Amino acid sequence: MSRFSTHRSGWRAVVSPALLATVAIGLGSWVASAQEATDDGEYAYMAPRAALTLLVDATSVDGNTVAVGDRGIVLVSGDNGVSWTQSRVPTRSMLTGVYFHDEKVGWAVGHDAVILKTEDGGTSWRRVNYAPELDLPLFDVWFADADNGLAVGAYGFVLVTDDGGETWNERTLDAVAFGAAVEEDEAGADVAGEAAEAEEAGDDYEDEFWEEEPPQDFHLNTIAAGNNGRLFIAAEAGNVFRSDDAGQTWTQMPSDYDGSFFGGTVLANGDVLMFGLQGTMYRSVDGGESWREIDTGVSITLVEAVELADGTLVVVGMSGTVLVSRDGGESFELVQRQDRKAVTRALAADDGALLLFGAAGAARLATGDF
Numbered sequence: 399m400s401r402f403s404t405h406r407s408g409w410r411a412v413v414s415p416a417l418l419a420t421v422a423i424g425l426g427s428w429v430a431s432a433q434e435a436t437d438d439g440e441y442a443y444m445a446p447r448a449a450l451t452l453l454v455d456a457t458s459v460d461g462n463t464v465a466v467g468d469r470g471i472v473l474v475s476g477d478n479g480v481s482w483t484q485s486r487v488p489t490r491s492m493l494t495g496v497y498f499h500d501e502k503v504g505w506a507v508g509h510d511a512v513i514l515k516t517e518d519g520g521t522s523w524r525r526v527n528y529a530p531e532l533d534l535p536l537f538d539v540w541f542a543d544a545d546n547g548l549a550v551g552a553y554g555f556v557l558v559t560d561d562g563g564e565t566w567n568e569r570t571l572d573a574v575a576f577g578a579a580v581e582e583d584e585a586g587a588d589v590a591g592e593a594a595e596a597e598e599a600g601d602d603y604e605d606e607f608w609e610e611e612p613p614q615d616f617h618l619n620t621i622a623a624g625n626n627g628r629l630f631i632a633a634e635a636g637n638v639f640r641s642d643d644a645g646q647t648w649t650q651m652p653s654d655y656d657g658s659f660f661g662g663t664v665l666a667n668g669d670v671l672m673f674g675l676q677g678t679m680y681r682s683v684d685g686g687e688s689w690r691e692i693d694t695g696v697s698i699t700l701v702e703a704v705e706l707a708d709g710t711l712v713v714v715g716m717s718g719t720v721l722v723s724r725d726g727g728e729s730f731e732l733v734q735r736q737d738r739k740a741v742t743r744a745l746a747a748d749d750g751a752l753l754l755f756g757a758a759g760a761a762r763l764a765t766g767d768f
Contacts, residue, residue, distance in 0.1 A: 442470030442487040449473060449482040450759035454494045455538075456743045458753075460501040463745065464520040465755050466493035472506065474520040478747035479762050488525045489514060495538040495549070505563050507536035507549045515563050527557065527566045540621040540629065542644040550618035550631060558645070571618070573639050573648040576687065617658070620702075624664035630686060632659035632672050640686050651686035663703040665711070671727055673700040673713060681727065694721060694730050704744045712752060712768070714741035720754065722768050733768050 445451055453467035463475040465482070470489040473482040491509040498504035498520075506514045506523070511534055513527035534555045541547035541563075549557045549566070557566040616637050622630040627644035636655035639648045657675040664670050670686055673679040677696040680689040694700070700715035711723040718735025735741065739757040747753050752763040 440488075440490060442472070442490055444484055444486070445471060448484040448759075452757050453755040453759055454492070454742050455496050456745055456753065456755045456760075457496050457498050457504070458745050458747070459498045459504075461748055462498075462501050462519050463747075463753065464496055464498065464504060464506075465743075465760055466496045466506045466508070467755075468492055470508075472514075472520060472523065473760065475760075478749045478751060479745075479753040479760055482760060485516075485520055485523060487514065487523050489528075491530075492535075495536065497539045497541055497547075499541050499544050503544060503562075505539050505541070505547065505549075507539045507551075509535040511536055511551070511555070511557070513539070513549060513557070513563065513566060526563055537617070537619050538621045540623060540645075542627060546644065548621075548645045550621060552617050554615040554618060556618070571639065571648055573650040575650050576652055619659065620661045622662035622664050622670070624668065624670070628664075628685070630662050630664065630670055630672075632662035632674070634658040638662070638672055638686055652688070653680070654689060654691075655680060660699065660701045661703060661713075663705065665705055665726070666709070667726075669727070671703060671713075673703070673715075675699050677715075679713070679727075692727065696721065696730075696732060702741075702743050704746055706746045706752075712744045714744045714754065714756070716740045720744070720763075720768065733763075 448471050451468050451471055453465045456463060456465035461476060463479055465473045470487045470491055470493060472485040472487045474485055475482050489512050491512045493506045493508035496504060496506040502517055502519050504516050504520060511527060511529040511532050512525065514523040515526045516523045534552050536549045536551035539547065539549040545560055545562050547559050547563060554571050556569045556571050558569050559566050617634040618631050620632040629641040629645055631639040633639060636653045636657060638651045638653055638659060640651050641648050655678060657678060659672045659674040662670065662672045670682040671679060677694040677698055677700060679692040679694050679700065681692050682689050696719060698715050698717050698719045700713050703711060703713040705711050709726065711727045713721040718738045718741060720733045720741055721730040722733055723730045737758060741754050741756040743755040745753040750765045752768055754761045754763060
């Protein structure tokens with residue numbers, strides 16, 4: 399019997415607290431896994447059934463697929479997920495994000511601000527960053543090219559590199575509100591005039607226009623990359639941040655949603671989807687300047703999405719949720735794991751299969767099954 403069953407999109411369910419405690423609490427803090435996020439300098443345990451353990455993220459480049467997850471486990475597959483080989487990895491911290499620049503060079507991030515680098519397709523890894531004293535997990539990583547990249551995580555934690563990930567520096571996410579430049583131009587003359595008058599009168603002058611904005615401390619959950627260096631970050635409290643220069647500067651985009659966005663994706667046509675708690679999904683056709691809510695038909699937390707070559711959109715989440723859309727994300731059909739175990743990542747295999755990753759490890763879904 400298949401581990402998956404198909405339902406129409408009218409299905410409703412409630413997120414299991416026990417499942418969230420095991421896999422994550424709100425995804426914005428994957429830190430709630432059952433394992434302690436520690437690293438004593440030893441290598442990850444070589445698990446005899448590693449492909450069935452919690453896998454949080456995965457990526458595939460030129461037929462090479464790499465998945466990362468609990469206790470520093472990294473798996474590599476060269477046959478579209480049919481078989482997996484566990485790599486020897488110098489960490490026991492949970493790994494939550496992975497990105498490859500090409501078939502050989504990639505990076506993985508996770509708890510304890512750990513960052514790993516590979517130059518042989520994931521077979522071997524070096525630890526290039528580790529800061530357990532910060533108590534700040536990283537959730538995602540992205541590179542503009544072989545040298546320049548960034549990693550994001552809890553409480554606005556951002557690390558950047560310009561040397562291929564050999565060294566990392568902390569950066570504050572100083573995001574300006576969308577439209578702030580226009581407002582400043584319109585108000586600038588009046589504010590400057592008031593400041594000059596106060597200075598002539600000898601008064602101390604403080605105005606909110608001159609005060610430095612406090613740093614953004616929202617959990618930064620997922621980096622979604624579009625074309626021409628444009629990036630989006632899905633964050634908690636309904637926040638969406640956009641960068642038009644590969645992460646150098648950021649704009650806080652308007653949002654009508656006050657719950658957490660755990661995932662986001664940029665479709666081939668440029669549309670942006672953001673999704674999160676209770677099946678919430680929003681769509682923007684203008685780069686995040688305005689949003690329209692999409693009825694997903696479920697009330698389960700959604701965490702990741704992938705657009706397949708034929709335009710099929712797959713969105714995954716808690717309780718074994720796999721949503722499939724064949725109309726560009728306007729309507730969805732639910733294809734659900736019978737074991738109801740969380741699905742945290744979906745990838746398109748080169749042979750047409752759909753690869754799923756999550757609390758039950760790695761699985762393949764044949765074309766006819768979704």
